[in-house]
Amino acid sequence: MIDQSGQKQLLTDLLHRKVTALQTIYTGCSSVCPLQGALFSTVQQRISQLQHRYPIQLVSIGIDPLSDSPPALHAWLKRFQAGPEWRAATPTLQDVDRMRTTLSGSTLPLGNIADHSTQIYCFDANAMLRWRSDDLPRADEVCEVLGALGRV
Template sequence: MLAAVLAGCGKENVEESFPMSVEVEELEAVDQDGDKVRLSELNEDKIVIADFIFTNCETVCLPMTANMAELQEKIKEAGLQDSVHLVSISIDPEEDTPETLTEYSKRHNADYSNWSFLTGYSREEIESFANVSFKTPAAKVEGSNQFVHATSFFLVGESGTLLNKYEGVSDPPYEEIIKDIQKLN
């Protein structure tokens, strides 16, 4: 009987305790090195923390990326780096080439061992992906080189399910994110 009770305490049941439950669709992309990747591969046996950025952003992307770099350090300090992959997804694939993403990410001392910057899809694909899989807007501002997009960090469980979102620009709840990762680990 104890085995049956313990079996009921698996990761799937833990995921049910989170406020969101949205299946994340597949995203085929290239990373900062120009290598083809699939989001499901980055998510395989790992928890994903994702955000949406673009490199010529004039407002929220720089602080979000700096905060993601800080989160990466806190994940390392907690000894969780092997179970988490950070993913920054460009919503401006026409401008954000792998080379551009590499230059941008190096300014934030990104450690690519568990942080990928993605591009290589069409703008229509990424807008639909953000809208459907992350329930968040992503659209070009008419007559501008700027985009409307989420300013959240998104937690995706190993099952490929979006489970939670957190403030990504001002005062991210690092401790809460770490606790949620530990809960899923």
């Protein structure tokens, strides 16, 4: 993964020791991705109200490595007033399809990037996927799951 500041790290390292809500986006999207950005913006405002033992973070994963460069990811975060608990990164070109397939939990072909998932994936502090939402979940749902995982 390459994050919004240009630093490289493994996804498991990004997730480790934090409870994480992760979304897949692409910075050039003008349909559902802005809705996802607004969702995380709302969740971000509520994180401080959650009772939690582990730090909670939000991660936007750019799924178009050719366009989702560190400056584009930085602009994405700025567009939604992301604070320090919200990060963005993109996988390498050779890893993006494998990551999308793993997150989807399906072996079906992925299809066009414009048809990407609007699910939210929540991981515990051991970087284990614990919840996969329906498409475009409510902020309350995401906060409830983050709070529960943060208290475990």
